[in-house]
Amino acid sequence: MSSLILPAMLNGLTMGAVYALIALGLTLIYGVLHIINFAHGSLLMLGLYAAYFLYHFFGLDPYLAIIVVVPAFFVLGYVLQRGIIAPMSAGSEQNVLLVTLALALAIDNLALYFWTSNTRTVDIAYAYDTVEVLGAYLTLGRVIAFGAALAVAALMWLFMTRTRTGAAIRAVAIEKRGAEIVGIDVGHTYAICFGIGTACVALAACLLLPTFYVTPQVGYTFVLVAFTTVVMGGMGSLPGALAAGLLLGVIEAVGGLFLGESLGQIGIFLAFILTLLFKPSGLLGRRAV
Amino acid sequence: MIKPQSLGQVALIGLTTAYLLAVYFLPSQVWMGFTINALAMAIVALSWNVTGGFGGLSSFGHAAMYGTGAYASAVLQVQFGVNAWVSFGAGILAGAAMGAFIGALSFRYGLKGSYFALVTLAFAEVLRICASAFEITGAGRGLQLTLEPGLATLQFNNDRTLTYTLLLITVAIVMGLTTWMKYSRFGAHLVAVRENEDAARALGIDTYRVKVTAMAISGAFGGLAGAIYLQLWLFIDSTVVYGVSISVIALIGPIIGGAGTVWGPLVGTLGLHLLGEGAKTLLHDAPGLNFVLYAVVLIAALRFLPQGLMGLAGRIGTFRRKGGDDA
Amino acid sequence: MLEVRNLTKRFGGLVALSDASLDVPEGAIVGLLGPNGAGKTTCFTIIAGFTKADTGSVRLNGQDITGLPPHRICALGMVRTFQIVQPFAGLTVEENIAVGAYLRHRDRREALAEARRIGKQLGMASLLDRPAAALTIAGRKRLEIGRALATGAKLLLLDEVMAGLIPTEVSEIVEIIRKIREDGHTFLMIEHVMQAVMSLAETAYVLNYGKMIAQGTPQQLVQDPAVIEAYLGHGAASRLQETGRA
Numbered sequence: 111m112s113s114l115i116l117p118a119m120l121n122g123l124t125m126g127a128v129y130a131l132i133a134l135g136l137t138l139i140y141g142v143l144h145i146i147n148f149a150h151g152s153l154l155m156l157g158l159y160a161a162y163f164l165y166h167f168f169g170l171d172p173y174l175a176i177i178v179v180v181p182a183f184f185v186l187g188y189v190l191q192r193g194i195i196a197p198m199s200a201g202s203e204q205n206v207l208l209v210t211l212a213l214a215l216a217i218d219n220l221a222l223y224f225w226t227s228n229t230r231t232v233d234i235a236y237a238y239d240t241v242e243v244l245g246a247y248l249t250l251g252r253v254i255a256f257g258a259a260l261a262v263a264a265l266m267w268l269f270m271t272r273t274r275t276g277a278a279i280r281a282v283a284i285e286k287r288g289a290e291i292v293g294i295d296v297g298h299t300y301a302i303c304f305g306i307g308t309a310c311v312a313l314a315a316c317l318l319l320p321t322f323y324v325t326p327q328v329g330y331t332f333v334l335v336a337f338t339t340v341v342m343g344g345m346g347s348l349p350g351a352l353a354a355g356l357l358l359g360v361i362e363a364v365g366g367l368f369l370g371e372s373l374g375q376i377g378i379f380l381a382f383i384l385t386l387l388f389k390p391s392g393l394l395g396r397r398a399v
Numbered sequence: 400m401i402k403p404q405s406l407g408q409v410a411l412i413g414l415t416t417a418y419l420l421a422v423y424f425l426p427s428q429v430w431m432g433f434t435i436n437a438l439a440m441a442i443v444a445l446s447w448n449v450t451g452g453f454g455g456l457s458s459f460g461h462a463a464m465y466g467t468g469a470y471a472s473a474v475l476q477v478q479f480g481v482n483a484w485v486s487f488g489a490g491i492l493a494g495a496a497m498g499a500f501i502g503a504l505s506f507r508y509g510l511k512g513s514y515f516a517l518v519t520l521a522f523a524e525v526l527r528i529c530a531s532a533f534e535i536t537g538a539g540r541g542l543q544l545t546l547e548p549g550l551a552t553l554q555f556n557n558d559r560t561l562t563y564t565l566l567l568i569t570v571a572i573v574m575g576l577t578t579w580m581k582y583s584r585f586g587a588h589l590v591a592v593r594e595n596e597d598a599a600r601a602l603g604i605d606t607y608r609v610k611v612t613a614m615a616i617s618g619a620f621g622g623l624a625g626a627i628y629l630q631l632w633l634f635i636d637s638t639v640v641y642g643v644s645i646s647v648i649a650l651i652g653p654i655i656g657g658a659g660t661v662w663g664p665l666v667g668t669l670g671l672h673l674l675g676e677g678a679k680t681l682l683h684d685a686p687g688l689n690f691v692l693y694a695v696v697l698i699a700a701l702r703f704l705p706q707g708l709m710g711l712a713g714r715i716g717t718f719r720r721k722g723g724d725d726a
Numbered sequence: 727m728l729e730v731r732n733l734t735k736r737f738g739g740l741v742a743l744s745d746a747s748l749d750v751p752e753g754a755i756v757g758l759l760g761p762n763g764a765g766k767t768t769c770f771t772i773i774a775g776f777t778k779a780d781t782g783s784v785r786l787n788g789q790d791i792t793g794l795p796p797h798r799i800c801a802l803g804m805v806r807t808f809q810i811v812q813p814f815a816g817l818t819v820e821e822n823i824a825v826g827a828y829l830r831h832r833d834r835r836e837a838l839a840e841a842r843r844i845g846k847q848l849g850m851a852s853l854l855d856r857p858a859a860a861l862t863i864a865g866r867k868r869l870e871i872g873r874a875l876a877t878g879a880k881l882l883l884l885d886e887v888m889a890g891l892i893p894t895e896v897s898e899i900v901e902i903i904r905k906i907r908e909d910g911h912t913f914l915m916i917e918h919v920m921q922a923v924m925s926l927a928e929t930a931y932v933l934n935y936g937k938m939i940a941q942g943t944p945q946q947l948v949q950d951p952a953v954i955e956a957y958l959g960h961g962a963a964s965r966l967q968e969t970g971r972a
Contacts, residue, residue: 146513198702204457205701207513208654211459212701215647216694219687226686326687330643334524337517373532382521387508584828584837591825594814601774601808603800603829603877 117246118363124252126359127259128318132332133339133351134263135310141346142283142303144203145195148210151333152217153308157183157315158324159225165232165319172232172319173254179316180309187308192301214329221326229323237320251321258317262310263352270348279303283346338382344392354392406716408662408709415666419567423560431563437672438566439627443645444652444664445573446620451650452658453586454613455593456511460519461621461649463501463526466641468494468622469629470530473542478535483553487626494622495615502614506607520646527641541636544629553630562631569627570665573620578661580616589613590659621649644690651693655700657707666708671696727752727881727912728773728804733782735768735936742768743779744936748914750881755903755913757923757930757944761957764933766916767809770885773914774806775799786881801829805879809886809916811866813858820845820854822869826876841876848872848902864895871902881912888919896921932956 136150160179164170170178194213199206237251270276281289282299290296322328339358343350358378366374385392403409422434443465450456471493475486501522505515530536537543548557555562580586588609591599600606629635639645648668656667674696675689682688704711728750735743743765750756758766771777773784775796783792791799796806805826814822823841824834831837845854848868853861858869867887874882884903888896900922903913917923923930924944932940932947934956940947947953 146517194698198698200702202701202705204512207457207516208650208701209698211647212694212697215697216691219690219694222687223685223691334520338521341514341517370532373528376525376528379521379525379528383518383525386510386514386518386521387504390508390510390514582834584832584834587821587825587828587834587837590817591814594816595812597776598808598812598814598873599825600776600796601800601806602826602873603797603805604825605795605797 114367115364116244117248118367119360120243120246120248121252122360122363123356124248124256124359125363126356127252127256128314128355129332129335129339129358130352130355131255131259131262131314131317132311132336133343133355134259134266134348135307135314136336137340137343137346137348137351138266138310139304139307140340142279143191143300145206145210146337147304147307148207148333149190149213149217150307150311150336151329151331152214152221153183153187153329154311154315154318154332155221155324155326155329156186156217157312158319158322158328159221159230160312161316161319162230162232162324166230171234172316176313176316179312183312184305184309186305188301188305190308191304192297195304196297196300214333218326218329225326227325227327229325231323232319234320249321251317255314255317255321258313259352259355262313263348266306266310267348275302334382335378338378338385341390342381342385342392347392350392403718404713405718407712407714410715411666411708411712412662415662415669418669422563428559431559433672433676434669435559435563435566435631437669438563438570439624439631440648440672441570441652441665441668442573442624442627443621443649444656444668445570445577446617446624447649448653448658448660448664449577449580449617449620450610450613452653452660452663453581453593454589454610456610456613457516457650458519458617458646459516459650460501460521460523460646461617462641462643462645463519463523464494464498464618464621465625465628465645465649466523466526466530466635466637467497467618468625469635469640470536470542470625471622472626472629473537473544473635474535476544477537477542483551483630487553487630490626490629491619491622494625495619498618498621499611499615501618502611506610520643523641523643523646527637530637530641537636539636541634541639544633546633554633556631556633566627569623573623574661574665581661585609585612647690647693651697653707655696655704655707657709660707660709663707663709670708727787728914729783729785730769730773731783731785733769733772733779733784735765735772735777735779741936743772743933746782746933746936746938748931748938748941750912750914752880752912753907753910754928755907755915755926757927758914758916758933759918759923759930759947759953760933764956765936766933767885768936769933770806770883770916774804774883800877800879803879804881804883805874805877806883807870807874807885807887809889811863811870813861813866813869815857815859817858818855819850819858819861819865819869822858823872823876826873829876830878841872844872844876847875847905849898863890864898867891867899868902871899871906875906875911880910881914882906884913884915884917886916886918888917888922891919893921900925 132154136147139145139147157179161172161175164175164178165172195209199209239250240247241250241253270280278294278299281294282296286296335358339351339354343354361377361381362374365377403412422430443461447458447461450458468490472486472490475481475489476483501519505518510518531539548554588604591604592606592609596606625640652668652671653664655671657663671693674692678689678692730748733743733746746769760766772779775794778793783790786802786804791802814825820838820841823844824837827837827840831840842854845851848871850868853865861869888899896919903926907913927944930944930947931938932953939952939956940950
């Protein structure tokens with residue numbers, strides 16, 4: 111059994127990287143807009159379909175599709191926040207949660223209607239090549255995702271701390287009124303943030319597609335894990351989301367090893383419940399966008 | 400219900416009651432079948448309303464209580480051959496126990512708002528995974544009751560009119576209990592906790608106890624709804640009864656109809672169902688589109704109808720009487 | 727009636743209260759004074775059970791209530807109001823007061839009747855059916871007192887109940903408090919408004935930086951150099967003496 115743990119952990123790390131990527135966008139959105147974005151999983155699902163159709167109709171490799179999909183989804187996120195979420199929740203925090211829930215509902219079911227519940231996959235042969243790491247055989251596609259997650263996390267960190275827009279975003283996150291007074295357009299900043307978060311999840315989708323599948327329900331599966339990641343990492347903390355994502359990937363893999371496939375995911379939700387109860391501010395403590 | 404606030408509310412209540420009675424006389428049995436479904440869902444909505452409406456504790460995982468009620472009853476009947484009536488009762492109690500458990504844990508650690516909503520969702524998911532993994536709950540296959548219409552087995556599927564009548568009575572009872580709760584000391588405490596928990600504590604209210612009790616009551620109604628579903632359809636599996644669509648249905652009806660009112664959940668759920676069915680016929684039974692419609696209506700209600708349909712009706716032709724008391 | 731002994735409370739590195747003690751005899755109106763940030767509200771929240779002190783004890787009518795939760799303390803006869811008023815916004819004035827009345831009246835009709843009685847006592851008879859959210863600040867203060875009264879508690883902790891009121895409103899509330907005291911109640915009041923303190927409090931304690939620095943009648947306190955310095959700054963007492971204004 112013990113010889114299986116290390117490979118399980120390493121595989122878990124690579125899956126965890128995907129969780130982290132998805133969570134990065136979510137935690138940014140929460141940290142700045144204080145919105146728990148229920149539609150995040152649905153947006154992931156849309157990203158998967160987008161990459162899938164680009165492959166299906168144009169033969170575009172999902173890794174290349176990133177160039178197209180990510181900017182497009184940035185725009186989508188911007189429009190969603192500015193056009194629907196902000197005006198429809200009219201400032202009430204409880205309403206925002208419900209509005210994003212409704213959005214998720216709408217997107218998921220529209221996808222079901224247009225694309226049916228058939229499972230779609232892409233055939234990118236090299237994604238399934240194996241790479242040997244520490245005696246374990248890992249899928250290339252997953253390893254690429256792992257590397258990308260680290261890179262994106264680093265990039266976002268740099269963006270938030272070294273650029274003017276990043277500074278504006280952090281200002282709005284900390285003190286909305288004050289930011290407004292010094293001339294920052296809060297609505298626009300919020301929408302940019304939401305756009306970045308959506309772009310992140312689109313990137314995760316492109317990286318995920320080669321070694322995964324897509325159905326309209328896939329969004330829901332991931333959204334809960336994404337929430338768990340965000341809460342465990344500390345709402346609003348980028349490094350926290352990265353760390354928590356990786357940790358959850360490992361928990362899931364090791365859990366699956368001991369509890370079997372069907373119960374494997376339970377580890378994640380139990381971790382979620384425990385974190386919410388005992389350390390809602392996250393394992394790493396405070397917020398730090 | 401005891402004191403409608405306005406002509407508008409009387410009209411809305413009247414319309415709903417008229418429709419429910421008219422179903423007996425409508426030419427096509429389709430209406431009755433459809434309303435049976437709507438009423439079954441209305442009970443879930445009524446259950447959500449206790450905590451989400453009166454208590455201000457929005458739960459996103461009401462399926463946890465619903466599914467527990469359904470599974471408790473199913474396991475007892477299928478795996479242990481227990482009498483259907485006893486199992487039904489056990490379902491209600493199981494739902495209450497699950498509600499109390501989730502509440503006790505969540506409120507002990509001070510969860511509220513979005514965090515509470517998320518934790519209830521997580522609990523529902525944990526239960527769903529467990530139910531589909533263990534043999535006693537039928538694992539991935541689910542549980543199936545043997546078809547045996549009759550009083551002893553609490554199965555009336557062969558007699559649609561009887562089923563409908565029983566459901567109507569059940570809904571009426573649940574609404575009656577809700578009304579009784581609303582005008583009781585507990586109800587006043589619950590609303591106080593919703594409005595301002597610190598002030599409530601300062602005034603001698605044990606807010607923890609109040610919230611957990613509300614969850615238990617809500618869970619009892621939720622378990623009731625689940626047990627009813629089992630008797631209606633004779634088959635359950637984890638996705639159906641612990642799935643997120645139940646949790647969503649639980650909250651949409653009350654929010655649109657008017658959370659924290661007695662009639663809101665029924666009016667909202669019935670209205671939504673009618674809308675959904677209408678949409679389905681117009682769009683030739685397209686899968687999932689009724690949920691899209693619900694989503695759009697929900698967003699519109701959140702933005703334009705914060706008090707729901709009952710709240711809107713409450714402003715039409717207001718009676719000259721005490722304010723703040725709506726049906 | 728109320729014996730507070732040696733309360734100490736630290737928040738991280740900040741000492742909010744240090745060895746604070748006070749007594750409130752039955753039927754008295756006692757003031758708790760001090761500049762902003764002195765620790766007065768912390769003292770209240772500890773006494774009322776919302777926070778736990780690091781050390782010290784609180785006894786009500788001889789019974790040790792240290793560390794009891796607020797709702798138990800309320801049932802034992804002591805109730806607090808809040809500095810920032812907290813009406814139950816969605817309810818009417820009558821329903822608000824009734825929430826307090828429900829403590830000793832299980833039945834809805836009884837609770838509402840008691841609420842009406844207290845509402846009238848506080849001069850709010852015409853406002854009973856209005857939503858609490860529609861009240862002016864003076865109205866909300868009265869509501870806060872009314873709700874507390876309705877619980878049947880004999881000892882009321884009023885936290886800056888005069889804040890934000892104009893002088894005529896202050897006089898009205900002062901009268902109300904006097905009448906309620908005559909009815910058999912006791913008050914411990916945090917107050918800044920001098921008009922209220924001078925006319926109501928028989929004794930007062932002064933807190934500064936978490937420590938009790940003085941105790942006495944209001945007349946004594948305004949002449950106490952330590953108190954003057956606490957409010958007006960270091961050296962103020964001697965300056966005042968020099969200019970003969972003390």
